[in-house]
Each structure stands twice: as C-alpha cells, then as structure tokens.
Amino acid sequence: MEPSNRSLTSHRQMDHERLVLIGLGSGTLCYLLAGLLTPRAGSIQEHDLWLTQRLGFILVPALALGLGWLQRSWRRALIGGVFGLLIGWFCHRLCESTFQPILPALPILLGGVFAAFCGSQRADWLQGLGARLAKGLLVGFVIGVVYIALLSLGSLLFWPRAGDLDYTAAYIRMTWRAGPLAFSLVGALLFPSIRWAAALTQRP
Numbered sequence: 001m002e003p004s005n006r007s008l009t010s011h012r013q014m015d016h017e018r019l020v021l022i023g024l025g026s027g028t029l030c031y032l033l034a035g036l037l038t039p040r041a042g043s044i045q046e047h048d049l050w051l052t053q054r055l056g057f058i059l060v061p062a063l064a065l066g067l068g069w070l071q072r073s074w075r076r077a078l079i080g081g082v083f084g085l086l087i088g089w090f091c092h093r094l095c096e097s098t099f100q101p102i103l104p105a106l107p108i109l110l111g112g113v114f115a116a117f118c119g120s121q122r123a124d125w126l127q128g129l130g131a132r133l134a135k136g137l138l139v140g141f142v143i144g145v146v147y148i149a150l151l152s153l154g155s156l157l158f159w160p161r162a163g164d165l166d167y168t169a170a171y172i173r174m175t176w177r178a179g180p181l182a183f184s185l186v187g188a189l190l191f192p193s194i195r196w197a198a199a200l201t202q203r204p
Helices: 005-009 016-037 044-070 074-095 100-118 129-157 167-197
Strands: none
Touching (some): 129 167
C-alpha cells in the first residue's frame, strides 16, 4: 500500500541542534522522574536494579512518543507509547537476570532497538526492517557504553566527601549528582540517533 501524500510530507523538519537540546532536557527529566520513583535501597545492587527498571518504563515510551511527535502523528505516538510500556515491562523482568556491570545500559539498548523497529510512516514497515534494527542495536549499544563510562567518571568527580555516610548512602548521593548530567548527555545523543536509526531522515 502506497503511503499517502500527507505522510510523505508530515515529518517535522527539525535541525540537529534543536533536537539535541530536546534530548538534553528529556534525558534529564527521565532520570529525575525515575530517581524520584526509586525506593530507598539497602544496597548498591538493589538501587541500580530498581533505578534501571524505572528508567526502562520511562525512557522507552518517551522515545516512542518522541518519534510520533516527529512524524506529526499522535496515533503513532500513543500506540508506540503503549508498546513502549510493554518493552519497559520486559526490561523490568530482564533486569533481574542481567549482569550487573551492563545493567544501566539495558534501557538505552532496548529503547534504540524499539525505536528503530517502529520505523517511519513514509515507507512500508517491512521495507528496510533489518537495516533499521541493526542501526537501532548499534545506537543503543554505543550510547549505552557511553552512559556507563559517564557514570564511572561521575563516581570519581561527584563522590561525597562527607565521612559520616556509609558506602551505599554515598553511592546513592553520587548518582543523584552524576546521573542527571550523564543521562542528559545520553538524551542529547539518543534522540538525534534514533531519528537516523528509524529512517526518519530519509527523503521519500
């Protein structure tokens, strides 16, 4: 079935710099919301698990809504948001058996693949599906590794100097300092990258 004329011209023509700024703000909001919804943990492992599970529930639907908005389609945004919640639930379950050092990157990896899976309304969904999934996997993997590196750097720069905190409390305080900054940079990289992975930059 051929796409309609409206779908061929309905994508928002947004410059890269503005999309980066939107990603910065969105990444910060996603992390802060996930952090506020994370209960007080008794260990670092619990904190990372619970925080990552909530990031999965928030980030993936946010990417789906963003893709729908870029395509001027609230229908695609809402449908993508619903399926994004299902991917978030899958992330929630997968986190429980994921190797701890790569745990923080899991929502980013799943988000990149899911966004590429959604694709563009300009073309038939099956057209270029394999290439989109490969690009989404690449985007999610690379930016996930960047996020882990930023968190590691943040642990060196933002570790509390107060000596009255136990190790877990000091770690959680560090994540509140380094996490929003790291995830804002993730958003700045992720939002323009998924537009490329989902083939929204291709001309009809």
